[in-house]
Each structure stands twice: as C-alpha cells, then as structure tokens.
Amino acid sequence: MSHDQQNDRLRRLRAARGDNATRLEPVRGGQQAGYSGSWPVANPIQSAPSSGHGGALIGLLLLVLIAGGAIGGVAYVLHKFHSSVGGPRKTVHFVVQKGEGVSAIANQLEKDGLVSNSTLFQLYYRFNGGSGGIQAGPHVLNSDMSLDKIAQVLQSPPPTVTVPVTLDNQYNILAGKRAEEVATILDKYHIAPYKDVMNEVLHGNYNYWFLKGRPAGASLEGFLAPGEYTLAPHSNAHSVVALMLRRFGQNFTPKMQAQASAAHRSIFEVVTIASIVQRESSLPKVQRYIAGVYFNRLVNTAVVDNRLNADPTVQYAMGYSQLEHTWWRQGLDLQIDNSFDSPYNTYRVRGLPPGPISNPGLTALAAALDPAPSNYLFFQSVAKAGARSRTYFCVTLDCQTNGTGVPVQ
Numbered sequence: 001m002s003h004d005q006q007n008d009r010l011r012r013l014r015a016a017r018g019d020n021a022t023r024l025e026p027v028r029g030g031q032q033a034g035y036s037g038s039w040p041v042a043n044p045i046q047s048a049p050s051s052g053h054g055g056a057l058i059g060l061l062l063l064v065l066i067a068g069g070a071i072g073g074v075a076y077v078l079h080k081f082h083s084s085v086g087g088p089r090k091t092v093h094f095v096v097q098k099g100e101g102v103s104a105i106a107n108q109l110e111k112d113g114l115v116s117n118s119t120l121f122q123l124y125y126r127f128n129g130g131s132g133g134i135q136a137g138p139h140v141l142n143s144d145m146s147l148d149k150i151a152q153v154l155q156s157p158p159p160t161v162t163v164p165v166t167l168d169n170q171y172n173i174l175a176g177k178r179a180e181e182v183a184t185i186l187d188k189y190h191i192a193p194y195k196d197v198m199n200e201v202l203h204g205n206y207n208y209w210f211l212k213g214r215p216a217g218a219s220l221e222g223f224l225a226p227g228e229y230t231l232a233p234h235s236n237a238h239s240v241v242a243l244m245l246r247r248f249g250q251n252f253t254p255k256m257q258a259q260a261s262a263a264h265r266s267i268f269e270v271v272t273i274a275s276i277v278q279r280e281s282s283l284p285k286v287q288r289y290i291a292g293v294y295f296n297r298l299v300n301t302a303v304v305d306n307r308l309n310a311d312p313t314v315q316y317a318m319g320y321s322q323l324e325h326t327w328w329r330q331g332l333d334l335q336i337d338n339s340f341d342s343p344y345n346t347y348r349v350r351g352l353p354p355g356p357i358s359n360p361g362l363t364a365l366a367a368a369l370d371p372a373p374s375n376y377l378f379f380q381s382v383a384k385a386g387a388r389s390r391t392y393f394c395v396t397l398d399c400q401t402n403g404t405g406v407p408v409q
Contacts (some may be wrong), residue, residue, distance in 0.1 A: 091114065093140060135158055175278055177226070192235050210223070378405070
C-alpha cells in the first residue's frame, strides 16, 4: 500500500471516529449492532428511559381516572339514594305481604314508579343493615319521596290514621270469579278503575316466576288469587293486581310446584284445569273427583274423543248475558253444540281451552294437582229440596242422565 493510500485510510478512520461521524455500517452476517469489529454503528435513540417515565405517568393518570370514576360512581349512587324519581307526583298505597323479601319489594317499587331502579333500592337497604326491618302491611308512598325516605317509611309500622285498617277496607274476593268480575268489584268500591284493572290483566308487565312459560299473549286470568285483602280507595291498578299476583305466589307452594313437575304439567295447565273445576264445585272432595273426570276425558278417545265437554268453558266463551245480568249464563243445553265457534267451546275443541276461565282457590288448585283416581267420565250435580246438593259420578252418559251414579259431597 502506498504512502498516500495509508494517509487516506488514516484520514477516513479518524473521520469515522470523530465526534461528527455520521457514517452508518449495515449489520452483516451474525454481527450485532455496535459490534466493535469494523466501523462503529450509530446507536439508535435511547427511548427506554423516556418510555419508562411516560409509562409511569400514564399509569398514574389511569389510576387518577379510575379513582375519579369510582368517586363519581359513588357520588352518583349517593345522589340517587337521596333523590326521588321525579315527574308528576302520584301516591301509591303500597302493601307489603308478611314474609315478603326485599328483592320482590324492590321490583314492585320500580314497577309502581316509586324508585328508578330496584337494584339501587336493594343496595341501599342492604348497605343500611339488611332486609329484616321492613314492616308488613299497607304503607302510603309517593313519587316525591327519595329512596332513603321510602326505605324509612317501609321500616316504620304501617300507619293507623292515614290508611286505617277498618272493615271498610276489607274485601273478600271469592274464588271462581273471572277477571272482569274482579275488575267490577274493584271499580265499584273505588279501589281502581275497571278499565285500568283490565288493561293490567290483559297487557300488564309482571315478572313473577309462576307466570313464566305462559303462551304468548296470555292474560293474567287464573292468577288473580282470591281471598281477603286490605285495599285502600283510589289505589294504583298495577299495585292492586301485583298484590293479587304476589298472593298467588305465596299460595302456590314449592310442594305444589313439585307436584306439577312430577305429573309433567305446567303451572299454566294446572291453573287452567283448576279454573274449570272451581266453576263446577266449591267442595274440596267433589273438586278432586271432578278433576279426575277431566283428566280421564283428556286421554279418552273412544267415548269423549279427548274433549272436556265442560259447560263453564262455554259460559266463559259466550261472555256477559244482558238478559240474565251475569257472566255465567244458565240454560246452555240448546246452545252447546258445534255451531258455537270458539276455542273455549270444549264440546267442539279437543284438549284444554287456551287458558284459565276463572281465578281458582286453593282447594281447586290442590284438586288439579292431586285428582281422585277413578274411571269416571261423567258427573251430575243434583240439588234436592231442603238438602245439600250431591254430585254423582259414573262411567257412562246414561248413568249421568239418570242420576244413578256414585254420590260424592
């Protein structure tokens, strides 16, 4: 190598090693960036330390945001605790049943428009000591009350002056009445308007466990539990209907639910049979045998062609009689035939009608769940002067016509 070549090489080396060197050497083969052999490679900008400070800053910001969100959430909940639902003021006579849980009460408060969210009420109530302090009975609540005020009222003994529990407010809804009859009673005594009650029966939104599995569009017929009620004048129709539904849920026990499941029947089917049985008789022993007859008819093809042949279903289908002034018209002998077209005409349609035809009592429900075993297909009630009526059960239609079957009363 010539002297000039060596000098040129030295100049290039010095230039490469100087502070202002900018030459980059590509990594070759297995060399790593910064490898000491050959010319040095310019180190990339060291971003790790800067990133570390930035990451810490971002993490801190996230913590602040989360904490702020939590604080905001708590503030929101606390605000809701001390706020009312707003809107036009309305007063609701809210009745708490004995043994009713806070969850069911909270759901009903929301449905009545007294709280904006049932979960918030449950949260507040459990946060303030659990659900053991709610007092059963009628309470006067209004939509201007805050959530904590409502809880306070419900934990106080029911008022004896504002909502007096007197005989004037005691009503006994008899078993076997159809929804229109119940609505008429409530309207007559100024508890809730007929139109509002029927709107709830036909279109009301209720989420009770026993209503699940109903056919689409089915009304609440059959589930308005009969019995004695304390009902204040000018109540909310939704609340009154909910009260009757809650009573049904209390009456229809887990044991009864298990009986229905064991028989492979839905609650809706049980209530449908019970509603027909209730219209035939109010005597528990007779009800069991009538239920047995109807279940026998459902599976009998040779004699009754799987038809119930039940007069009450036809009465229900024909509706109110202006002539007789009743929903349950008499003298159907000439009217029960194939010319009367209705899915409730069980002389024409096989199987069960579309749904219940009345609101049955406990004994009718028990009969539908535990019918008396027999091979009877017919029955006939016979009333004798001065004596209690008897119901005769038999296997053939002739036996029913002649009244010579086995008497039960």
